[in-house]
Amino acid sequence: MKLFICSEMFTGTEQRYNQSILVDDETIIWTGDNDSNEILKYEIEEVIDLTDYFVMPGLIDCHMHIASMDHIPASPIECSRATVNSLQRLTELRTAGVVACRDMGSSEGITIGISEAQKHGEIKGYPTLVSAGRAIVATGGHGYNIGIECDGVDEFIKGTRSVIKEGSDVLKVMMSGGVNSPGEEQGPPEVNQDEINAAVKEAHARGRKVAVHAHGNTAIKRSVLAGVDSIEHGVFNSVDIIEMMLEKGTYLVPTLSAPYYATVEGIRQQPDNPDHNKSKEILDKHNKITLKAFQMGVPLAMGTDAGCPFNPHEKAYYELILLHNIGIETADVLRIATNNGAELLDLKQLGNIQVGKEASILTLNKSPFEDFSTFEGPKQLWLKGVKVQ
Numbered sequence: 001m002k003l004f005i006c007s008e009m010f011t012g013t014e015q016r017y018n019q020s021i022l023v024d025d026e027t028i029i030w031t032g033d034n035d036s037n038e039i040l041k042y043e044i045e046e047v048i049d050l051t052d053y054f055v056m057p058g059l060i061d062c063h064m065h066i067a068s069m070d071h072i073p074a075s076p077i078e079c080s081r082a083t084v085n086s087l088q089r090l091t092e093l094r095t096a097g098v099v100a101c102r103d104m105g106s107s108e109g110i111t112i113g114i115s116e117a118q119k120h121g122e123i124k125g126y127p128t129l130v131s132a133g134r135a136i137v138a139t140g141g142h143g144y145n146i147g148i149e150c151d152g153v154d155e156f157i158k159g160t161r162s163v164i165k166e167g168s169d170v171l172k173v174m175m176s177g178g179v180n181s182p183g184e185e186q187g188p189p190e191v192n193q194d195e196i197n198a199a200v201k202e203a204h205a206r207g208r209k210v211a212v213h214a215h216g217n218t219a220i221k222r223s224v225l226a227g228v229d230s231i232e233h234g235v236f237n238s239v240d241i242i243e244m245m246l247e248k249g250t251y252l253v254p255t256l257s258a259p260y261y262a263t264v265e266g267i268r269q270q271p272d273n274p275d276h277n278k279s280k281e282i283l284d285k286h287n288k289i290t291l292k293a294f295q296m297g298v299p300l301a302m303g304t305d306a307g308c309p310f311n312p313h314e315k316a317y318y319e320l321i322l323l324h325n326i327g328i329e330t331a332d333v334l335r336i337a338t339n340n341g342a343e344l345l346d347l348k349q350l351g352n353i354q355v356g357k358e359a360s361i362l363t364l365n366k367s368p369f370e371d372f373s374t375f376e377g378p379k380q381l382w383l384k385g386v387k388v389q
């Protein structure tokens with residue numbers, strides 16, 4: 001058994017001080033005061049002194065892509081290469097302090113092979129991967145490279161059943177175009193109400209949650225009405241829909257990193273591309289509506305959209321800094337990045353430092369309650385009780 005001795009800690013839901021965490025193999029079996037006599041009952045093989053660090057559960061990135069999204073692997077050789085590259089992305093996420101992540105769509109659904117290998121214990125030491133596999137997309141719609149094209153209620157049902165058959169953990173539906181797609185409104189709707197209703201009913205009947213890419217107002221509204229579990233991005237959201245989200249308990253996964261990196265890195269690398277300049281406006285809108293949704297009480301979970309242009313997996317923690325910068329308090333940002341992600345992804349073993357949970361623990365050199373930029377500094381990480389960095 002290992003005993004982690006801590007001074008300042010965030011459990012996933014609350015701040016605690018001078019606490020110890022006792023870990024047997026991969027599981028937390030006891031927590032309590034550092035000077036508790038109860039600890040004498042246990043046979044401790046290793047003591048890990050973390051009193052100089054800030055201790056919290058590892059981060060959960062609910063929206064990212066580990067496989068390339070603009071190239072469909074056409075041959076077995078390309079597939080094996082894409083798989084190896086995907087594992088490298090998982091390693092980079094781990095460097096950022098991530099212990100679990102959800103891939104929101106991959107060409108031919110190749111990430112399912114990785115999450116299945118992980119479920120069977122064939123690969124170890126990577127963040128827990130939840131895979132959508134192929135997304136459900138209208139013909140020619142946003143992200144069709146990573147999707148299965150479906151039109152009409154019957155095809156939405158067939159598409160949903162097909163990706164579940166392939167091993168999808170969660171259904172991803174592309175409800176709207178991108179922020180810059182042409183249409184009558186920004187983030188134009190691509191899926192009608194009957195289609196999304198059918199997909200949600202089918203996925204829920206088979207125990208899968210539904211996450212939707214939705215930028216435009218109409219697309220978000222249709223998704224919430226259909227009863228999806230999370231709105232991903234949600235740039236052109238509005239107060240009336242936020243009220244509906246509150247009623248239905250719909251999560252928001254904002255992905256502030258996407259327009260942030262498109263603005264900062266995109267403009268630096270491609271100064272003449274008009275899309276990057278538009279991203280500034282999008283970033284501002286995304287920031288404001290995300291804060292509004294949070295203030296109105298919508299549950300948020302952390303998502304980076306890492307894997308999209310200029311959006312690096314190894315800086316996944318930067319999403320927390322962006323959430324903090326828009327005015328969300330430290331404790332709330334930490335809860336969004338840990339406890340809430342575990343709830344949304346149904347990863348009951350993660351997201352909190354509590355008895356019965358997996359010992360997937362992150363340390364920072366300073367307390368983020370004093371200096372939030374500590375997330376950019378060195379990190380130590382234990383995955384299932386094993387130190388991985």
Ligand SMILES: [Zn+2]
Binds near residue numbers: 063064065104
């Ligand atoms: Zn995405």
